[in-house]
Amino acid sequence: MHALRLQPLGLCHRLGVWVEPKVDRLASRWHHCHVTVLDPSIAGQLAEDLPRADFLLIINTFRDDLARLTQELTAAAATGDHHSFHRAAHSLAGAAAAVGALRLEASARLGMADEASTAPPPPGLSARIATEAQAALAALAALAQGPG
Amino acid sequence: MTRPPPRILLVEDTPTQAEVAKALLRDMGLEIRHAETAGRALADALANPPDAILLDLELPDFGGFELMQKLRAEGVEAAIIVVTANASVNTAVEAMRQGAMDFIVKPYAKARLTVTLNNALEKRALTQELKTVKAQLSRDRFFGFIGASAAMQAVYRTIEGVAASRASVFITGESGTGKELAAEAVHKASPRAAKPFVALNCGAIPRDLLESEVFGHVKGAFTGATDNRVGAAKQADGGTLFLDEIGEMPLEMQVKLLRFVQTGSFQPVGASRPEKVDVRFVCATNRDPLAEVEAGRFREDLYYRLYVVPVELPPLRERGTDSVLIARALLATLSREEGKHFRGFSPEAERAIMAYAWPGNVRQLQNVVRNVVVLHDAEVVEPAMLPPMLLRAAIRPTAPHLTPMAAPVVAPVVAAAPVVAAPAMAEPAVAEPVPVQALPVPLPEPIFVPVPPSPPALALPPLPPPLPSVPVIEPLAVMEKRLILAALAETSQDVARAAALLEINPSTVYRKLQAWKTAGEIP
Known part of the structure; x- marks a missing residue:
């Protein structure tokens, strides 16, 4: 009998639904999943398929998105606006997924785990997202630089 | 001609x-527009209908499924591809149920996106093409023409096919079939549409004046040429020159026309230098052009120069229900012109119109409708308002209660009517009913005997009393008198209608009546 194999992203997403407040512990599990900052099948493929100018344009657009959305997340968390928080987290997850920023996407998904819930977002999530965003941008920039 | 790039509407708020998406599609040669909200996407799709829509389901103002419903309700027929991060089966099923053509899960690879979009565009193009072809096959109007019959659809297609070319068009068809309309359609469908269309009826111009009419003349070229005159060839420069009834053109003029067709240059009468113009030739005749060539009345070299793309206009009798379509359109136009109140034809009147052979084609139909409109005023045209010849035609092929009678009966007083000898056997030969629509000219009709008890199909004047199935041979004068009196009885002594039923001149009826009165045979 085969053991059920869950993809790291899916596993973390599911975990996030029922251990919502335990972000730090989840984050440590996340690292145990050996998830890289960038998914090579997405980010690497984009870098390979697209002209460098297009790839750079995407990175710059992503940077603008990150700046706007992390600001929205922070503001929503501060005011307790769950809907706006969820909405910003959703957009952030989408933007991260588009460039293959796996860890950032997973973190953002924690913020959109339960839209209907009135519970506040997990403490420290905004900071964590900001950290992952920086990591993703740095990894993308390195990818744009090429192997040399 | 290059096709415009496919238009893609990308609906994505991130x-x-x-x-x-734009970067991955960049090298596909698409025209990509981007809307960040459902509201903007709806407005954009209505203002500039896209071929395909890449639709994110999670949008800030309202959802993607709701947008799909609104798009479909507004008649946007673009191929919709749902793009979502939610890869659940339920979402996919719902997307398809709402009319999406395909479904892509984010993030996607370039190949997945391009293949999906190409498939959707291809399917969309096929759907559009099918729609266009269906519309072309069922159209009932084409420039000045009215008609949905298969025969006319073929004419429309030929005209469309040849319009863009510079090739000469040769239109044939009986009188009244719309040859000039066809020539105008060729011109209007062509890139020359904005330039002049000049029509010249070669049969209506005296032979001596034809050259001057076509090529023009200079002052003093002949007696009466008091000024320079521009001919049809010059007037049509850049456009189309329509030479109607070209079969009537004298042979010596055909030589000059041949030179003009070959070189594009002509010499006005009395001029010393030739002039060059850019003209597309459309010719027409109601004769068989090849027969005219064989008879030596039309130059063979000119025939081959002009007879490049033939367009044969079908006679009205071969156009199925087109006669009714045209009659309705004419009735509306002429009623308006004459200030009458006609709104349509009764079913019986339409059946009569459809059953008639229309030897004069659309022109004859036009005259009949004008006659009805001028002489009557009502909301509905009834059979009694139509000329008797139509009513007779309506009785013949469509009345199911009538069966051709066994032969030997003399047709009423029509000189050409054949007298069929009675066969000696008990089973008489049965005359085949001839479909009237197939006949170019009215022929002596067979005598029909009502078969009881089926009710008559048309509310038309009943036929003369039943004739015996086993004929009694009587003197011709006796039969003639009996038939004329029967026809008068059936038409309430209306001599004109009785004469029409018998296909004789009313004066013949009057003359016979007078003779019988004088002889004391009738009161």
């Missing part, structure tokens, strides 16, 4: 996602 700029990074949108930029990735």
Whole structure:
């Protein structure tokens, strides 16, 4: 009998639904999943398929998105606006997924785990997202630089 | 002609996602527009209908499924591809149920996106093509023409096919079939549409004046040429020159026309230098052009120069229900012109119109409708308002209660009517009913005997009393008198209608009546 194999992203997403407040512990599990900052099948493929100018344009657009959305997340968390928080987290997850920023996407998904819930977002999530965003941008920039 | 690039509407609220999609599609030669909200997408799709829509389901103002419903309700027929991060079966099923053509899960690879979009565009193009072809096959109007019959659809297709070319068009068809309309359609469908269309009826111009009419003349070229005159060839420069009834053109003029067709240059009468013009030739005749060539009345070299793309206009009798379509359109136009109140034809009147052979084609139909409109005023045209010849035609092929009678009966007083000898056997030969629509000219009709008890199909004047199935041979004068009196009885002594039923001149009826009165045979 085969053991059920869950993809790291899916596993973390599911975990996030029922251990919502335990972000730090989840984050440590996340690292145990050996998830890289960038998914090579997405980010690497984009870098390979697209002209460098297009790839750079995407990175710059992503940077603008990150700046706007992390600001929205922070503001929503501060005011307790769950809907706006969820909405910003959703957009952030989408933007991260588009460039293959796996860890950032997973973190953002924690913020959109339960839209209907009135519970506040997990403490420290905004900071964590900001950290992952920086990591993703740095990894993308390195990818744009090429192997040399 | 190059086709415009496919128009894609990308509905995506996350700029990074949108930029990735645009970058992946950049080398596909598409025209991509981007809307960040459902509301903007709806407005954009209505203002400039796209071929395909890449639709994110999670949008800030309202959802993607709701947008799909609104798009479909507004008649937007673009191929919709749902793009979502939610890869659940339920979402996919719902997307398809709402009319999406395909479904892509984010993030996607370039190949997945391009293949999906290409498939959708191809399917969309096929759907559009099918729609266009269906519309072409069922159209009932084409420039000045009215008609949905298969025969006319073929004419429309030929005209469309040849319009863009410079090739000469040769239109044939009986009188009244719309040859000039066809020539105008060729011109209007062509790139020359904005330039002049000049029509010249070669049969209506005296032979001596034809050259001057076509090529023009200079002052003093002949007696009466008091000024320079521009001919049809010059007037049609850049456009189309329509030479109607070209079969009537004298042979010596055909030589000059041949030179003009070959070189594009002509010499006005009395001029010393030739002039060059750019003219597309459309010719027409109601004769068989090849027979005219064989008879030596039309130059063979000119025939081959002009007879490049033939367009044969079918006679009205071969156009099925087109006669009714045209009659309705004419009735509306002429009623308006004459200030009458006609709104349509009764079913019986339409059946009569359809059953008639229309030897004069559309022109004859036009005259009949004008006659009805001028002489009557009502909301509905009834059979009694139509000329008797139509009513007779309506009785013949469509009345199911009538069966051709066994032969030997003399047709009423029509000189050409054949007298069929009675066969000696008990089973008489049965005359085949001839469909009237197939006949170019009215022929002596067979005598029909009502078969009881089926009710008559048309509310038309009943036929003369039943004739015996086993004929009694009587003197011709006796039969003639009996038939004329029967016809008068059936038409309430209306001599004109009785004469029409018998296909004789009313004066013949009057003359016979007078003779019988004088002889004391009738009161």
